[in-house]
Amino acid sequence: MRFLRLFFVFFRIGAMGELAYRANFFLQLLESAVDLGTALGGLAVVFSYTSTLGGWRPEEVAALIGVFFLVGGALRLVVQPSMEQLIENVREGTLDFMLTKPEDSQVLASIQRVEIWKITDFFLGIAVIIVALIRMGERLGALQVVEFAAALVAGGVIVYSFWIILASLSFWFVRVENILVVFQSVYEAGRWPVTLYPGWLRIGLTFLVPIAFATTVPAQALAGQMTWQTLAEAFALAAALFAASRFLWRAGTRHYSGASA
Amino acid sequence: MGIGDVYRQQFRTTFASFVQYRASIFIWTIERILEPLIYLVVWSAVARARGGDVGGFSTGQFAAYFIVMMLVTQATYTWVMYEYEYKIRHGSLSFALLRPIHPIHTDLVDNISSKLITLPLMLVAAAALVLLFKPSFSPPLWAAALFVPVLLMAFAVKFVVEWTLALSAFWTTRVSAVNQGYFVAALFLSGQMAPLSLLPHALQVAASLLPFRWMISFPVELLLGRLDMAQAMVGLAAQAAWLALGLVLLRTVWRAGVRVYSAVGA
Numbered sequence: 001m002r003f004l005r006l007f008f009v010f011f012r013i014g015a016m017g018e019l020a021y022r023a024n025f026f027l028q029l030l031e032s033a034v035d036l037g038t039a040l041g042g043l044a045v046v047f048s049y050t051s052t053l054g055g056w057r058p059e060e061v062a063a064l065i066g067v068f069f070l071v072g073g074a075l076r077l078v079v080q081p082s083m084e085q086l087i088e089n090v091r092e093g094t095l096d097f098m099l100t101k102p103e104d105s106q107v108l109a110s111i112q113r114v115e116i117w118k119i120t121d122f123f124l125g126i127a128v129i130i131v132a133l134i135r136m137g138e139r140l141g142a143l144q145v146v147e148f149a150a151a152l153v154a155g156g157v158i159v160y161s162f163w164i165i166l167a168s169l170s171f172w173f174v175r176v177e178n179i180l181v182v183f184q185s186v187y188e189a190g191r192w193p194v195t196l197y198p199g200w201l202r203i204g205l206t207f208l209v210p211i212a213f214a215t216t217v218p219a220q221a222l223a224g225q226m227t228w229q230t231l232a233e234a235f236a237l238a239a240a241l242f243a244a245s246r247f248l249w250r251a252g253t254r255h256y257s258g259a260s261a
Numbered sequence: 262m263g264i265g266d267v268y269r270q271q272f273r274t275t276f277a278s279f280v281q282y283r284a285s286i287f288i289w290t291i292e293r294i295l296e297p298l299i300y301l302v303v304w305s306a307v308a309r310a311r312g313g314d315v316g317g318f319s320t321g322q323f324a325a326y327f328i329v330m331m332l333v334t335q336a337t338y339t340w341v342m343y344e345y346e347y348k349i350r351h352g353s354l355s356f357a358l359l360r361p362i363h364p365i366h367t368d369l370v371d372n373i374s375s376k377l378i379t380l381p382l383m384l385v386a387a388a389a390l391v392l393l394f395k396p397s398f399s400p401p402l403w404a405a406a407l408f409v410p411v412l413l414m415a416f417a418v419k420f421v422v423e424w425t426l427a428l429s430a431f432w433t434t435r436v437s438a439v440n441q442g443y444f445v446a447a448l449f450l451s452g453q454m455a456p457l458s459l460l461p462h463a464l465q466v467a468a469s470l471l472p473f474r475w476m477i478s479f480p481v482e483l484l485l486g487r488l489d490m491a492q493a494m495v496g497l498a499a500q501a502a503w504l505a506l507g508l509v510l511l512r513t514v515w516r517a518g519v520r521v522y523s524a525v526g527a
Contacts, residue, residue, distance in 0.1 A: 031441055038445050045455055046303060050310040053303070178284045185292040189299055196306045198393065201298075 006103065007078075007111050014114035028117040032069075036124050039065045039191060054196045056223060059135040061193065064219035066128030067152065068191050071159060071214045073121030079160055080180070081113040083167040087177060090170045095256060106249045110164060136222065147221035147231060154234040155214035161241035162210055164249065171252035183209060190215035213237060267362060271370040279378050290379045293334055294386045300454055301327035301394065316459045321397030322485070326456055328390050329481045334453070335383045337416045337477055339372055342443070345427035346436040349522065358519065365424060372420070401486050407493055412480045414500040419476040421507035431518035446471075452478030458487075472503045
């Protein structure tokens, strides 16, 4: 579990930097809570007119929002800041220092910066999921919870791989930050079940910008709409994207010349 | 040199720099297209679940509502609240203060330039959504005629209100909380999330008393033919009142703010 130990080290570094500004924690908590309140408020308005939305019950969409915050929180906690740092490292040539360290460079690059206060989204997401699970009560079987956890893992790997693939493009192209920003704004579409969207958009959100697997698919498991085929697809895509990210990272670091260092 | 020349020159400068750095402007456009699209899809699903009608909106009328909403958002957006947080905190506002002209003129030109540059993309998006979602849309002639002045007023009110709020950065460095609170209120109260008539009554009252309805929702309601002549006149009066009040506040807050400004980061 070297990876976890490393992650914890970076987490501690992030914490040491931020603990001087403790007020920021409450500010971030407030922001996350308002954001969550907005999402749940929108849900309340929509479900005041209908009891199911495209086959989804209110507590199932609430669970989806929980997943959205959980995954989004994890992304903003470590993946996004690290990738932004990576792009900067490549441009300025400071990636040299990372490549010389006796640890897998992709691992180091992926966790090099932790913005600890973003963890509020992560925990609020978990809280929402738990409340939603309790509301579902006995409708929920043990198998569904296992499917949910499995789908969440696959979704996490997919989104992570997708981010690092995008960020790795910076080895060849200088300005890729903009692509990352596009992904962040498209991620917002994951607040609602992608099964609602018309076909062209659903396919785009499933394969082009694979947010469906990160948010909708895990929630589908809880809603009892999960098929083994979907779960298999999720794992196949996760494996493929992870392999691709690995390949691209190797090719990228070979191509990298540390020009401006 | 008159103010007209200043505007012309500023337009030339801003336009050239935006054409150079167009990527970030287009990214914001994607967000402005995506948001109404998401709510259009959600509300269409609600309409279908209820057999085709939610509070007087059919799926076709939802499509019309959110497509018009998208265009109205394009016409009225500003980013001054984010910009001033940065400018005041980093002290770069000092340069604007040295010029013999109020900085709001530059902001206005920047804003309009960015809209002109992104307009083609917006129109393409609107055309695509019309083809895909088949809106039912037949505005009364008088409403269509009144739409242009109402839209301009909506933009003026929004610009003045947000410019004034942006000045809160003179007094606090935690502007992001102010901004977030404002944008959440705007999401619900200006009709971006759902037509105002579908919200709980208390929120509808709040939307009409505060400037939010008059900044975005009102032009949309007008063009969709959901208002009669008298309601339209009341709306115009509300816009005029908020614009006047906003301008007074803007002057007062700006004068007080410049006095406390210390260019911390510069």
